[in-house]
Amino acid sequence: MTVAQWDGRSLAADLAYVKRVTGLSARRGVLAPLRTVTITAAGGVGTLTHYNYDAGVVVRAQVTGDLAATTVDFPELAAAVKAAGRGVVELERVGNRLVVAGPDGRSSVAVFAKGGDVPVMPTVGGTAVLVADTGVFATAVAAVAPAAGDDATLPMLTGVYLDADDAGVVSLATTDRFRLAATELATAAPADLATPLLVPAKVLAAAAARVAKRDGSVSVYADGGYVRISGPDSDVVVRLIDAQFPRWRNLLPAAGDDRMRARIAAADLARRLKKLSVFSVRVTMAAAGLRVEAGDLETGQVSTTFEVAAHDVDERAVGMVAGYNPEYLASLLACAPGDVELTWSPDAQSRRPMTIEFGGVRHLLMPVRLPDAAAVAA
Structure with a gap:
């Protein structure tokens, strides 16, 4: 039997962030393994992990105590944390249930029985293709994200286009045919982008908004059709958009x-x-x-x-x-x-x-x- 203590407000915010990044709120009727989240605590660090083949996220927080890796239904856990309140929340694994207790109440969530069916997030490692200050990165993404499209039939318009010139200067661009936004990203060192990246705009915007509130740097890795955005307390992995972005510079x-x-x-x-x-x-x-x-x-x-x-x-x-x-x-x-x-x-x-x-x-x-x-x- 293991138990860990989270800050209830922080845990609720982290669960909301997972939902924003991965689109869980819109995934109705989805298969049960794609609706799960794995929660664990060890060495003073609590971790939330979710992956649904399109996007994944790992969120880290300071906690006390230990909790063995436990996979549960995401909506059920979010509801239990909300019911527990905003003070200190205890999570305890008792048999095949995860008990969530806080100042406002106590409830339990069934542990997902078919853990082997939960998709494994791909590893996107190697050397970072770009590194930037968190605030600089967030400001650049926020400046271009509004011009991205949301029409799924035109996937090339739903992403943020990143490329680098011969000097390693990174450009960001988005367009929905009616709006076009472009800026340059100041990086800690010249970027090493072998090919341009087209990152889903909603995912990148959510990741950028989170790192904006943290000190430090954000690193971007690209490998095998995926990109990883790594910040001080979270990592986001998302599949790149396989489409040709419009030739925007001459516009x-x-x-x-x-x-x-x-x-x-x-x-x-x-x-x-x-x-x-x-x-x-x-x-x-x-x-x-x-x-x-x-x-x-x-x-x-x-x-x-x-x-x-x-x-x-x-x-x-x-x-x-x-x-x-x-x-x-x-x-x-x-x-x-x-x-x-x-x-x-x-x-x-x-x-x-x-x-x-x-x-x-x-x-x-x-x-x-x-x-x-x-x-x-x-």
Whole structure:
């Protein structure tokens, strides 16, 4: 009989993280072995492990006591930990049951009887292809993740594309055809990426969000069609997306391209856009600000209008009108910590893709058609 003590709040958070990484919350009707989690404690370290052939995660925490490796149903364990409360939670193996006891209650979970059917997580070792500070890594991933697609029929658009140039400088990019995001990742040493990686965006974003709250470094390993993201207290293993990512670099403006420019406070505009429930907004550039109009633009019925201050506005941009999806625009602006530079081409009067630039991050947002676009161009 073995028993270990966990912090209840920490254990609940770690179980929620396992669910976010592996998609367990959406896996209804899945085979029982793919719904399990293995929990163990030894030497002051408690470990949660789950793998379902697509993605796996190992989470480590400081604990007291010991617990032999015990495999149980994940939803049942999560429910038992929630019922136990947020104080110290004791986990004790008693025969074929795992007893979970805390300040709010005591319950037990059946030990999974067919342990041999539980899939074994692949080993992804060797030398790390890149190493970066946790905060730097998290910031870079968070800057590109919103532009990734979620259409399973277009898998090449659901990942974060990572590659490295001859100098070992790493680029990250995502696109869903309407948005494009790209940035460079500052690594501890030149990266050694033999081939580009296309990592599922939801998994990478979840892993990055966790390491953002920890000090230290994150290392990425790639081997045999899998990638491992190793942080201070967790490891994530996921199958790479086997698809061709679009040629994205030529979609962004070149450094020497002539651009009309303006600067705005990203957070203010993103906050206002999130309140709208429309599919498109009309944006008009003025010398002192950006005016946004929302409503039924097809019939000219504008129901909401607001302005956001702008500065350093190129005089050529004054009077410019373009249409954008407010949800998409807000998702890109929300990544910025402060002011952003908006740029447009002085050409293509009826269609104006917008670039959003800040701190080495570049976003591109395709416009939507406005009913009066031709008249504006004239």
